[in-house]
Amino acid sequence: MTNATSIELKRITWISIVLFLLSCYLWSQREFFSQFKTPSALTIHTGLETATIIIFTSVFMVCWNAFGNLRKRSSLILAVTFLSASIFGFFHAISFQGMPGFPAAIDMHKSLSFWLLSRYLISLTLLGLVLQTRDIDISESISKISVYLGLVLTIIATFIIFTYPEIFPTTYQKGYGQTTFKIHCEMVLVALNSLTAGLFYRQIVQSDRIDSEGHLKIKRSMLFFAAAMMAISETYFSLYSFPDEIFVVIGHAFQVIAALAIYRGMVSINIHAPYSSLIQTTKDLQQTADELLIHKQRLTGVIETAMDGILTINDQHKIILVNPAAAQIFGYTVEALIGASIDIVIPMRHRNVHSAHVHQFGERGTTRRKMGGNFDDYYVTGLHADGTEFPIEASISSLIENEKRFYTVIFRDISERKAAKEKMAQYHSELTQLSSALQSIREEERKHIARELHDDLGQLLAALRMDLSLLQRDQNMTDKSRLTVSSMDQLLLTSITTLRRIATDLRPRALDEGGLFFALQTLQKEFSQRHGVHCDLIADEEQLILDDERSTAIYRIIQESLTNVARHAKANHVDIQFERTEDALQFVIQDDGRGIEEGAMNKTRSFGLVGMRERIKAMQGKFKVRSEVGKGTRIEIHIPLDTPIYNPAKTSTHLVQN
Known part of the structure; x- marks a missing residue:
């Protein structure tokens, strides 16, 4: 329990004790004070009851309307209770001391019946609040159904009391006053409210254990005071014999105090608690805003200190963000670029094409891509402030904000890299x-x-x-x-x-005398005889009618392949298969050996494969090696026949001399 709660509880407890002692004195002097009659009793009683009804109606409005759909089970029960209590209190007030056209005794019976119903509703609801400390959320539809049902039951009870008042035990007899049944009902109310006040007091002392997540958020000190005042007021209502006695006025005064205390306690449930929730939400929002500010400052710092240039343009191709690195790359200041057209950093000949490309990029819905022609040269041309052009490696991304598209380019000057490349x-x-x-x-x-x-x-x-x-x-x-x-x-x-x-x-003389086909046949036979590896040559002589340069290169490639098989593969069988089209020659060398281990093909000392690659590259061909450990190696070679071969005879002397 906090210090503020402790001080408030002490103050309310002392007020309750003083009022209780005052009441005890009045009770002890009942015969003396019963002699005093209240002038204009009907007007005073009606006014005090009307004030109570207004307060109860306010409690209903607060419980029902506070923060719209933000409603708890406690708020719903209180709303239904005080709506019914207000209706019963209204009919109690208009039937008090007789209604036009009805005998007074019967009307007093009706009035007191309404009174007991309203007070029992309130007392039992307060007792329920103190017994059920946990709360849950209630949907809007269930809330409306509950209110409508409570209103219907209230109307039915009102109709029964007005139409069949004899169903209820007699509460008032003319010339005698309150009946024993009425007094006993008041004593039960005194006991109920006293029990409620005691339980609220204990909860206040133990508030550290019950004010946790999911529990009721109520002003228990005010509800303790309200229950105590209702217990005292019901005692006064059990003492009087006739409506004009002073005890009735005192009881109504305590009833108004209790109603005010209930209103104050209910405000804690339905306004202070939501406001606390709202305040907490505001704090969370402020914390989120602070975190966003930190992230913004961090992002700004990253952009400002980035080595790469960062530049953002809007859909009008106006520069709205540029970092110092970008300004330095183009030779401008940041202030000079902000608000300027992107054309200021694009060569004249590229401006129309660049605008069209950016527009197409936005229309396609792509969020990011690299800028440039292909994988080897993802660069565009930029324009320095002094009019010189330079290559830029760049990537572009886009986003839509408030139905407007923005483009961000991250780039770097690659002049030195391009020259080195x-x-x-x-x-x-x-x-x-x-x-x-x-x-x-x-x-x-x-x-x-x-x-x-x-x-x-x-x-x-x-x-x-x-x-x-x-x-x-x-x-x-x-x-x-x-x-x-x-x-x-x-x-x-x-x-x-x-x-x-x-x-x-x-x-091989066969290469010069008989051509490539006979040279390969001779190589095949000698390889099989020398190494004991079965070798098949699948080719036609017509397929291998080639010029001397290609014939020599292909012979050396196959010779080197067979040498590698003999040295490393430990194979039992080798296939050499040729296929020729009008513009290309393809051949495959396949063995069933142990294969090449991963990474072995890229070793710097694999001169055999390097030589094969160089020969194939000189013929502008393609070379592919597929190998799997334990399953052999497959070499696939594609050589175009419609492209000239680099002839080193013309340049060899010059290159060697240099």
């Missing part, structure tokens, strides 16, 4: 030309060495063997000399065979 491309082209030239020179040297070995050294070895053959026919040669000459003949034969193999490896 162009220089790298130039170096790569030169290296490719050098590689092709070296390949061509190597082939020429191989061809020359193979020809020299075959034509010169081969002929000398053949002549030497012929001489040995003539020497072997000499009849005067001893057996020992004959054995020596025979051994020399075997060595010469081995040398000639080795020489032919070396010459064939350097430059």
Whole structure:
């Protein structure tokens, strides 16, 4: 319990004790004070009851209308209760001390019946509030049905009291006053309200345990005071015999005080609690606003300190946001760019096309994309303040805000990168030309060495063997000399065979004499015989009628592939299959070996694959390797036949010298 609640409870408790002691004194002097009569009793009683009815009606209005659909179960019950109590109180007031056309005794019975109904409704509702501490939300439809049902039941009870008053026990007898039944009913009300006041007092003391989420948010101190005042007032209403006694006025005065306290307590439920909720919502909104401000400041800081340029334009192509990096890239100040047209940073020849592209980008509904022609050069051309043009790598995004489209471009100056890329491309082209030239020179040297070995050294070895053959026919040669000459003949034969193999490896004569098809057949047979791997060549001679450059390159590619199979694949079978169209030649080399491990193809020492790539690139072909460990390797090659081959013969000398 807070200090404020404790102080308020003490004050209300002292007021209740003082009023209770005053009432005890009045009760003790009942015979004396009953002698005093109230002048104009009907007017005073009606006025006090009317004030009570007005307060109860206000409670109903507060409980029902506070914050529209924001209604709890407690608010609904209170609204129905005080609507019915106000109606019963109204009929009590107009029937008090007789109505025109009705006997006075009967009218007093009706009036007191209305009185008891209204007070029991209020007392039981207050007791329910103190017993049921938890609250729940009620829908609008259920609220309306409950109010309509309570109104219907109230009208039915009113009709019964007016039409069949004898159904209820007699509450008043003319010349005698209140009946025993009426007094007992008042005593029960005193007990109910006293119990309610005690329970409210205990709840106030234990408020720390019950004022949690989902519990009633009520002003318990005021409802404690209201229950205490109602208990005191009902005691006065049980004492009088005739309506003009002073006890009736005192009881009505306590009743008005109780009604005011109830109103104050109900306001806590239906106005203070929603306002507290509203205040909490306002605090949450303020906290959210503070967080948004922090995020805005952070975003502004990111934009201001970003190394890349950031620029936002509206649907009129006016610049509405630009960061310092963007202004520096274009050579302007931020202030000079804000509000200017985007055309100020676009070359004249691109402005119309740029506007059309931006419009199409917005119409397609795409939210973001890179700007530029293709993957290799996602850049556009920008315009410096001094009129010079420069390349920009940029991406564009769009969003719609308040039915207006905005475009944001994030970009960077790539002048240095573009220059470096162009220089790298130039170096790569030169290296490719050098590689092709070296390949061509190597082939020429191989061809020359193979020809020299075959034509010169081969002929000398053949002549030497012929001489040995003539020497072997000499009849005067001893057996020992004959054995020596025979051994020399075997060595010469081995040398000639080795020489032919070396010459064939350097430059197969079949390639020059029979063409690519016969050269590949010879390579296939020698590979199978030498390595014991079955090799199939699936091709037609007509498919492989090619010029010397392509024939040599294809032969070397297949030769290198078979060498790799022999060294690494541990295969049992190799297929070489050719397919030719009018403008291209495709061939596949497939083995059933162990395959190539992941990453091995990109090793810097895989010179075999590098050489194959360079040869294929020189023919402007395509090269693809598919391999899976344990399932072999498949090399797919596509060579166009309608494109010229780079001829290094014209540039080889120049490149080598340089």
